[in-house]
Amino acid sequence: MNRTGALAVAALGLLGLGVLARGRWPGSAPALDCDPGAVRVVEGVAVCGDGAAPSSAQQLLLGRKLDLNHVSEGELAGVPGVGRSLARRLIQAREARGRFASWDEVASVPGVGDARLESLQATVELR
Structure with missing residues (x-):
């Protein structure tokens, strides 16, 4: 097989891997069927219902904002x-x-410039 043929086989292989990965990639639908405020953590796993309230770090990982007036x-x-x-x-x-x-x-x-303010607005809120 010449160089062009080898490149074609490699390209087709990568295309096949991409199609396979796209089919198995998680969708944008929520993983839990409950209100974000009802999410609890049991042994490090987010669940709906009973359990401990998520820590601040876990809330950030869950996509929830922290309250700057209470954190x-x-x-x-x-x-x-x-x-x-x-x-x-x-x-x-x-x-x-x-x-x-x-x-x-x-x-x-002091110390809150435009970039830090933007970062804060992305992760905390004023309730």
């Missing part, structure tokens, strides 16, 4: 793009002025 410093430090020092400043600002009512208040905390 602890340690939980906030685990949010991507935040870290310990910014988490401390955010919690101190929250304790000094009360709950955050707008994203403008969050943006006024």
Whole structure:
């Protein structure tokens, strides 16, 4: 077999693998048939019904946002793009002025620039 034939066989093989992978790839439908607020964790597995409430890290993995007005410093430090020092400043600002009512208040905390504010808005909410 010449080089062109070998490349054709390799391309067809890759195409076949792609079709097979596409057929087995998970869809966008939720894996659990319950409200996201009813998701609990039993032995590290997300289930509907009884069990422990998901930790902050588990909530993020489940695609749920944390409440910036109730999250602890340690939980906030685990949010991507935040870290310990910014988490401390955010919690101190929250304790000094009360709950955050707008994203403008969050943006006024030292260390929260445009990029970090965008990252925060993707992972936390103001309830």
